[in-house]
Amino acid sequence: MTTNAQTSQGPKSAKLHARRQEAVPVGPYHVTPLYIQSAQGAIVTDVDGNELIDFAGGIGMQNIGHCHPKVVKAIQEQAAASIHSCFHVMPYESYIELAEKLNEKTPGDFKKKTMFANSGAEAVENAVKIARKATGRSAVVSFERGYHGRTLMTMSLTSKVNPYKHGFGPFAPETYKLPYPYYYRAPQGMLPEELDEQVLHHFEQFFLGEVGADHIAAIIMEPVQGEGGFIVPSTTFVQGVRRICDKYGILMIADEIQTGFARTGKLFAMENYGVAADITTMSKSIAAGMPLSAITGRAELMDAPGAGQLGGTFAGSPVACAAGLAVLDVIEEENLVERAQVIGDRMMNAFRSWQEKYDLIGDVRGLGAMVALELVRDRVTKEPAKEETGKIVTECWNNGLIGLSAGIFGNVLRFLPPLVITDEHLEKGLHILEQAIAKASK
Ligand SMILES: Cc1ncc(COP(=O)(O)O)c(C=O)c1O
Numbered sequence: 360m361t362t363n364a365q366t367s368q369g370p371k372s373a374k375l376h377a378r379r380q381e382a383v384p385v386g387p388y389h390v391t392p393l394y395i396q397s398a399q400g401a402i403v404t405d406v407d408g409n410e411l412i413d414f415a416g417g418i419g420m421q422n423i424g425h426c427h428p429k430v431v432k433a434i435q436e437q438a439a440a441s442i443h444s445c446f447h448v449m450p451y452e453s454y455i456e457l458a459e460k461l462n463e464k465t466p467g468d469f470k471k472k473t474m475f476a477n478s479g480a481e482a483v484e485n486a487v488k489i490a491r492k493a494t495g496r497s498a499v500v501s502f503e504r505g506y507h508g509r510t511l512m513t514m515s516l517t518s519k520v521n522p523y524k525h526g527f528g529p530f531a532p533e534t535y536k537l538p539y540p541y542y543y544r545a546p547q548g549m550l551p552e553e554l555d556e557q558v559l560h561h562f563e564q565f566f567l568g569e570v571g572a573d574h575i576a577a578i579i580m581e582p583v584q585g586e587g588g589f590i591v592p593s594t595t596f597v598q599g600v601r602r603i604c605d606k607y608g609i610l611m612i613a614d615e616i617q618t619g620f621a622r623t624g625k626l627f628a629m630e631n632y633g634v635a636a637d638i639t640t641m642s643k644s645i646a647a648g649m650p651l652s653a654i655t656g657r658a659e660l661m662d663a664p665g666a667g668q669l670g671g672t673f674a675g676s677p678v679a680c681a682a683g684l685a686v687l688d689v690i691e692e693e694n695l696v697e698r699a700q701v702i703g704d705r706m707m708n709a710f711r712s713w714q715e716k717y718d719l720i721g722d723v724r725g726l727g728a729m730v731a732l733e734l735v736r737d738r739v740t741k742e743p744a745k746e747e748t749g750k751i752v753t754e755c756w757n758n759g760l761i762g763l764s765a766g767i768f769g770n771v772l773r774f775l776p777p778l779v780i781t782d783e784h785l786e787k788g789l790h791i792l793e794q795a796i797a798k799a800s801k
Contacts, residue, residue, distance in 0.1 A: 366759050368392050369407025388522075390415070390763060391756045398425030401780035403761065412788040414774045415761045419585070419617045419729075422644035422699075423689045424779035430647045430685045437681035444677070446475075447670055453680035457653075460687055465655045466613075466627055467635030472661035474654050475675025479616040479642035480508025482652035483579065485669060486638045487512055489656065490577035490610045493663035498575040500609075502539035504587030504767050507579065507614055516579060519586065519767055535570055537562060539584060540596055543722040543733060544741060551593060559599040572607035577638070582628035585617035588766030589731035589773050591724055597632040604637075610660065611636040616652070617729075620644035621690050621778055624700035624727030631726060647686050651679035695778040699728040702778060702785060706730045709789050717800045719744055731773040732796075733766065743768035747799045754795035760788050 368376065375394045393405040401413050401424055416422065423430070437453070446454055458473035465471065476482050487499055501507060501516040508514065509523065515530035517523050524530070538558050545554045566572040580600060584590040604611040613636035618628035620641070625631055627639065637660060642652035650673070654661075690696065703725055710723040710732055721735035734744035734751075748770045755762045765773040772792075776785065 365757060366393065366405070366409040366411055367757055369405070369409060371406040375406065390752060391761065393756065400424040400427075401777040401784050409759070411756065411759050411761050412776075412780075412784050412791070413761050414755075414776045414788050414792070415763045416644075416775045416777045417648065418643070418763065419622060419775040420643040420648055421777045422620050422622055422775075423647050423686055423693075423695065424777040425648075427647060427685070427689055427779070429689055430682050433681040433685040434649065434678055437678045441677055443673065445672055446675055447672075451677050451680075453677050453684060454675045457675075457680045457683045457687075458655075460684070461641070461653055461655045464626055464687070465635075465639045465641075466629045467637075467639075467657070469635075470658040471655050472658045474661065474669055475680070476652045476654065476671060477650045477673050478508070479614075479640070479652055480510045480513040481671070481674075482616065482640040482642050482654050483507045483513045483516065483612075483614060484510055485654045486579070486612045486640050486656070487516075487577065488669065489638065489654065489660055489664060490612065492668070493660040494576045494608070494610060496574055496576040498533045498535060498570050500535045500537055500570075500575055500578045502580060502584070503536050504539060504541070504584050504590065505536075505579070505581055505614075506584070506586030517586075535565075535575075537565060537578075539580075539587075539590065540592055541590055542593075543724070552595065555593055555595045555599065558596065559603070562603050566607070572609065575607070575609045577610040577612050578604055579612040579614055580636075581614045581616075582618050582632065583623060583726050583729055585729075585773075586765055588733065588768075588771040589725060589729060591726045592632075594632045597629075598634050601634040601636075610638060612638045612640065614640050616640055616642045617775075618726075620686065621695040621699050622727055622729050622775065624696065624703060626690070626696055628726065628729075645686065646679045646682040649676075649679040649682040651675065651683055653683075693779065698778045702776060702780065703728040703730055705785060706774065706789065709793070713793060713796060717796055719747060719796060719800045728778060729773075729775060731765065731771050734770045734772065743770035745769040748772060751792075751795045751799050754798060755791055758791045758795065760791040760795075762792065 372394045396406045461473045462471040507516040512531045515534040540554045542551045638656035714720040722733040736742040765771045
């Protein structure tokens with residue numbers, strides 16, 4: 360491959376970009392102006408023949424790598440047999456088989472049922488509908504810096520104003536936010552366990568001052584905040600949320616849309632905390648790029664809505680379900696859960712050594728292969744280095760590496776490389792990234 364050569368926009372991408380600007384609104388943003396031709400594993404090739412190492416994985420959608428042969432074969436075979444009949448008209452085995460597997464594999468030692476939708480936001484929408492119907496309560500609580508999607512309900516549960524909410528109000532009623540511990544930005548001198556205690560204590564205040572606990576259907580939580588900047592909560596916090604839910608009969612929804620499918624060194628991130636949610640939402644890497652999402656939960660909750668109250672024309676199409684079944688096989692056959700830990704350890708070790716060299720790096724954090732660097736202009740004031748973060752992302756793709764930013768301040772570099780990435784490409788990607796950080800540090 361020819362990565363680490365200059366990958367500035369070539370003539371074919373430039374031509375497409377001009378057409379894009381004429382034909383497509385600015386709203387659907389993209390990190391690079393490079394137009395993809397093909398992709399395999401952790402390497403993407405643009406229309407001008409530039410090859411790039413992918414540390415973004417389609418924002419966590421390609422945990423098993425682009426165009427895995429097993430998934431391609433499953434999609435091709437299913438497409439040739441039947442593309443879609445609509446589950447509501449004539450159901451099919453792959454929907455049931457994938458549901459059975461997710462019932463078995465998601466955390467929680469209780470009887471579960473699964474339904475499918477098309478996108479992450481749609482999974483969250485359905486989880487909220489199910490929680491409301493099952494509890495007879497209307498309020499839904501999410502967390503500061505949480506991200507759950509772009510539809511009205513999920514945007515309302517999301518907590519980053521720009522770009523996700525600005526100008527799009529009014530938002531869905533009966534949605535509330537609680538704090539989620541951000542250890543790096545805790546008040547000076549406060550220990551993580553003190554922050555956990557403060558944040559958990561706040562719940563009780565909130566139930567007194569904001570909304571009665573007996574009015575709340577569900578608390579939805581990302582087991583690691585994704586868009587919010589890869590903030591990893593402590594086990595104490597996650598278990599504390601579970602305890603509060605149990606105490607007040609509130610359902611716990613784990614939004615595993617970004618953290619799922621081997622990303623964090625476990626099949627699902629909640630396994631890291633030793634507690635299970637009542638309902639789990641999944642999408643992104645579930646079907647390696649086919650539009651699919653899943654909602655898995657306690658059987659009695661999932662059965663609360665009656666026949667016809669849930670679903671959608673395309674939801675859980677046979678082609679997407681076939682891809683989903685192939686993904687689960689690949690994760691197992693290629694030991695990708697273990698591989699995520701190896702990749703994450705290597706990246707975190709590199710990041711920690713860079714932190715000693717570059718003052719720009721304020722914090723290094725992650726879980727498994729969901730890893731991030733928070734960039735600051737000053738390690739004492741922790742002033743967010745948003746501009747530098749953007750420059751590093753651009754410098755990276757200019758040199759053959761795709762990375763992403765995140766965080767409420769836009770100053771976090773986050774990485775979700777395909778877990779099939781070779782050691783050689785991992786090292787090469789890290790090298791490009793370090794060079795970009797070194798340049799921005801000057
Ligand atoms: C945690 C989480 N929830 C929900 C979503 C929304 O998913 P989608 O973009 O497929 O609607 C995302 C997408 O980034 C996410 O990371």
